[in-house]
Amino acid sequence: xxxxxxxxxxxxxxxxxxxALNAGAVHGVPDCVSFAPAFTPVSxxxxxxxxxxxxxxxxxxxxxxxxxxxAPAWVLGSVAFVGxxxxxxSPCGYSSxxxxxxxxxxxxxxxxxxxxxxxxxxxxxxxxxVLALLLGGLGGLLGxxxxxxxxxxxxxxxxxxYGAHQLDFLRVPYPQRKAQVPHDARQRFGKTTIGGLYGxxxxxxxxxxxxxxxxxxxxxxxxxxxxxxxxxxxFALFNLGRFLxxxxxxxxxxxxxxxxxxxxxxxxxxxLDGAILVSLGxxxxxxxxx
Numbered sequence: 001x002x003x004x005x006x007x008x009x010x011x012x013x014x015x016x017x018x019x020a021l022n023a024g025a026v027h028g029v030p031d032c033v034s035f036a037p038a039f040t041p042v043s044x045x046x047x048x049x050x051x052x053x054x055x056x057x058x059x060x061x062x063x064x065x066x067x068x069x070x071a072p073a074w075v076l077g078s079v080a081f082v083g084x085x086x087x088x089x090s091p092c093g094y095s096s097x098x099x100x101x102x103x104x105x106x107x108x109x110x111x112x113x114x115x116x117x118x119x120x121x122x123x124x125x126x127x128x129x130v131l132a133l134l135l136g137g138l139g140g141l142l143g144x145x146x147x148x149x150x151x152x153x154x155x156x157x158x159x160x161x162y163g164a165h166q167l168d169f170l171r172v173p174y175p176q177r178k179a180q181v182p183h184d185a186r187q188r189f190g191k192t193t194i195g196g197l198y199g200x201x202x203x204x205x206x207x208x209x210x211x212x213x214x215x216x217x218x219x220x221x222x223x224x225x226x227x228x229x230x231x232x233x234x235f236a237l238f239n240l241g242r243f244l245x246x247x248x249x250x251x252x253x254x255x256x257x258x259x260x261x262x263x264x265x266x267x268x269x270x271x272l273d274g275a276i277l278v279s280l281g282x283x284x285x286x287x288x289x290x
Contacts, residue, residue: 039271044167047275051163055279059286072147076221079280080234083214084241089269090211091180093245094262096120096198099181100191101249110250113191117246120195124243127203128235135222136231144226151224152288155217159281162213166274176209203239212273214238217280 039047058075065071087093100120102113144151164170181198189197201207205215218238222231248258 038267044169044271044274047271048164048167048169048278051275051278052282055282056286058279059283060290062283062287063290075280075283076217076234077237079214079276080218080221080237081241082276083212083218083273084238084243085245086212086214086269086273087210087242088245089262089266090209092198092202092208092210093242094259095181096202097246097249097258097262098255100195100198100246101255103191105252113249116192116195117249119192120199120246121243123196123199123201124203124239125236127200127205128232128239130204131219131235132222132228132232135219135235136225136228139223139226139231140228142223142226144224146225146227146230149288151220152284155220155224156281156284156288158213158216158220159277159279159284161281162216163274163277163279163281166213166270166277174213177206178209180208199243202242205235205238211270213277214273217277 062069062071062075088097100116102109104112161170161172165172165174181201205219215238218234221234225231225234
């Protein structure tokens with residue numbers, strides 16, 4: 001077995017190389033692990049402050065637009081979609097893009113892969129329907145029916161608290177199922193079947209680990225709507241954002257290049273996630289106070 005020795009003094013990027021424990025050890029392919037550079041406390045503080053200011057101005061604009069304006073729905077819908085995109089930087093995002101690639105190269109390989117792509121999307125759609133029925137129905141039973149001082153206040157608090165969490169200024173509970181789609185399932189089922197199963201598991205969102213607290217915002221919006229159609233709309237947008245990155249496999253880009261790009265931008269994705277959460281929280285807080 002290989003043991004890993006880390007070399008200090010390489011800054012934010014660390015190279016890991018294997019060395020044999022004994023002369024008879026079996027050598028594998030050396031791993032090179034490159035960590036995305038971390039943001040400094042100052043830069044994270046600037047992001048936090050700028051996001052809060054932008055959100056405050058946004059909240060004032062929403063107030064000026066009036067209660068009949070569709071702007072809040074557009075804002076929440078956009079946040080849901082971007083949140084789905086950012087969930088690509090979860091373990092399952094990395095895994096599904098890598099494991100559900102076309103077999104072979106060229107247009108023919110992509111064409112033969114399309115059933116997997118479409119069934120994967122159908123799994124996401126079914127997951128959105130299930131969550132909408134559960135949360136929208138439960139919200140209706142609890143008497144929720146859209147925006148109120150309570151629901152807006154809760155969403156504002158969640159946005160601000162979990163935004164500070166993503167920006168690494170707070171540590172708050174982040175309840176998630178610490179699991180991801182099983183890699184060995186590819187050995188038991190065909191790729192199209194796995195595409196559908198993975199799509200459903202990821203589309204249910206809470207079946208695996210999702211590395212964006214924007215999922216909590218989407219969940220609360222669906223619950224507070226008390227309406228099946230509105231709950232379905234918000235989760236459909238979130239799941240659409242989760243699904244679309246799979247389309248990158250239609251391009252002639254090697255898997256290692258995709259994975260490397262995701263890894264290089266891991267910290268940037270977390271900072272963007274935090275900025276969106278803080279902006280949304282500040283906007284809702286100002287909207288509530290005006």
